[in-house]
Amino acid sequence: MAAGNNQEKAAADLMVDTQDKPAIVVAKEVIPAYRHRDPLNNIHSKDFVQKYRMQLIRKVADPDPLFDLLLHKKVLSDHSYSEIKALPTDEKKMSKLLMGPYLEAKPACDIVYDFLKKEQPYLVFDLLQK
Structure with missing residues (x-):
């Protein structure tokens, strides 16, 4: 019963915190991984870099x-x-x-x-199509 009360309180808090906010703002607050996942390709940036590491080393032009x-960052x-x-x-630079x-x-x-x-963008598109 206590767990249900906690969930209801959390839901009530969320409703209060999200009033008068656009849906995208709410989504970014509610789903922490939202910013790291590309909505079109459904892949996390870190997963992309790790999965396509070898292809990126060979194919990124002018890095x-x-x-x-x-x-700068x-x-x-x-x-x-x-x-x-x-x-x-460029290949050695990207490899490093x-x-x-x-x-x-x-x-x-x-x-x-x-x-x-x-x-x-064409490189990213090509890699994601494989």
Whole structure:
């Protein structure tokens, strides 16, 4: 009985907190994973990066703007950024990024996934169709 009361109270609190808010705002508050899941492809950004790591290493063209963004967002330190940028090929740069510890956290994967969807949408589409 106490569990039912707790659920009713939580539901009542939720109803009060969500009044006069658009449905999308409510969804983002109620479903914490919402921001990390692409609604069109039903995949988490971290799952995307992990699943397609090898293809991304080979296929991402001109990754330098991505590295710049990751430095700006503090995913990469100045030292890591310099190490990656010093590598001779885009494939080696992407390998260092994707095989290293830099993308362990979901927010870092969100940045990469969002960047790729915006800057290289055909690559993302192609990978998701496989």
